[in-house]
Amino acid sequence: MGALDGLALGFGHALTIPNLGWALLGCFLGTAIGVLPGIGPALTIALLLPITFTVSATGAFILFCGIFYGAMYGGSTTSILLNTPGESGSIITALEGAKMARNGRAGPALATSAIGSFVAGTVGTLGLAFLGPVIVEYALQLGPAEYFSLMVLCFVTVSAVLGGSALRGLTSLGFGLLLGLVGIDLQTGQPRLTFGIPELLDGVNVVLVAVALFAVGETLHLAWRHVEGPQEVRPVGKIMMSRSDLRRSFWPWLRGAGLGFPFGVLPAGGSEMPTMLSYYAERKLASPDAQREFGTTGAIEGVAGPEAANNAAAAGVLVPMLTLGLPTSATAAIMLSAFQSYGIQPGPLLFTAQAELVWTLIASLFIANVMLVVLNLPLVGLWARILKIPQPQLYAGILVFATIGTYGISNSVVDLMLLYGIGIVAMFMRRFDFPVAPVVIGMILGPMAEQAMRQALTISQGDWSTFVTRPVSLVILLIAVAALAGPRLYGAWVRRVAAT
């Protein structure tokens, strides 16, 4: 199905009252949790996974994607008004945004980030709609060997390329892979890594791990080293953009969107890199007058560009998720497990087997974008008020909901112990700068990679060379090796050149 037919089908289904309701609920919830520091979309969607038992797949995914997009909008509000980035993608926004807010220009900063998010979200979603079917065409020809290699590439990029250190990233990935292995081996029925505990035979629940990493670990870390006293929320002022603000924001929006989307699509998904690149690009390209505002009074270009890049990257992350079944961010990994809980096999067949679901989802993303920009501009006062919830009660509440989310799965105290145990590990991971996202991705993608590997080896009758004799697989593996070793070799080369 082409993109236009697909969109026509999708809008037909998305513009019904229940689906519009799910989108609105998702946008509202998403913005709220995006605004709140300490909770992100991955945690929220994990906590809402139980609704997959009662709500239709279409409704649930519209809700989840609304939350996903909404969190991106909300995160910028926190960055600007509180100077504490709510999400990793809005760290850069805080640089200039908070400075603008300190100089009484919070209104234009919020407006440019909301409109920029809308522009980039729309561009990114269009990219998803038109690029998706094309990728699916190619992906349908991939066998298990190529899939395994793709997953290896995905592992390498999320753990070794992004983040501070390949060593610590790969350790996080290993921890995640280990968690994914716990339970009965589906192919042979053998219990693995269960320590003889019967509760572990079914494996470790994804929700539990997500909640432990994102809620318990985060709360423990903050309690360990928090700063007493309330934080200062800057006043919002008037949400207005002058003509010059608009003129200065327009190109950064488009450039940011253009930068962010490809980064999201690549298996190196993540919003830190495109937002940072966009920031430096805008800083270089700004007029001399505007350049003086960078780092002093806050330049609007430095908010518009990165914020657009952030949202376009978020839309881009959905491309490998929906077309290949490859999650490249923690949130996408949780959404993938929601597909599994519906018994839907994510992968290239999704676009054909679940055409209605996929296109309704994409159409809902356009609708969600419109809702979000409408929701955000006039309601920004409400979001600013959410920021005034005092820390103690906020984190106490988060932990209560985290417990519900986990205990509700199985009513088992063993699960609660696991939750708190992994939470304590996550606290130390924060302390020692081990990234958390590779844990979730390793845990969800690991079993799929193992299955693909075994299928490939069954087809090749145990011949390991299948991964390097099939050309596509070889190329993907070579890219993975280059991604792992490239930066190191380059660094060594630079040092040698500098030494001579």
Added chain:
Amino acid sequence: MSGGSRPDRADLGAGLFVLGLGGLAMWQTLVIPASPLYAQVGPTLVPALVSAALLVLGALLTVSALRGGWSAGIEEVAEAPPAIPRSLGLLLAGLLANLVLIGPLGFTIAASAQFVLVAAAFGSRAHLRNLGIAVVVSLGAYTLFVKALGVNIGAGLVEGLIFGVPE
């Protein structure tokens, strides 16, 4: 990264922990019973690979820690405010309270105890007000999850009084 030559004790602990995790995983891999079914790749291969990888990574982290560690070079870690043991203790007490109480007394009491202790950990001193908020929040959450979503999250004393004893 390896600027100083003095070992970083904390980082050394992290490296040894990863090494221990790898060892634990390897032990569990070795006790996986041999599969009675024929498979091209048995159930032990991937666990063995992951365990071995963790052992190698743990060893590398340990070496890195002995050479001065990595924490000192990370701004966020080096400039973090000092640890507050009292807060951490209160928070862990909150987790433990929930763990112990949720079985015998049910969700609302366990969650309320947890809420008050966690709020105290973050420096709140209005314990009675927190208790009030806790009861409202946890009862609200209970109603939402059990009545609206049909997810059982642990009925107990308070829930029984309000909604009747579940069958």
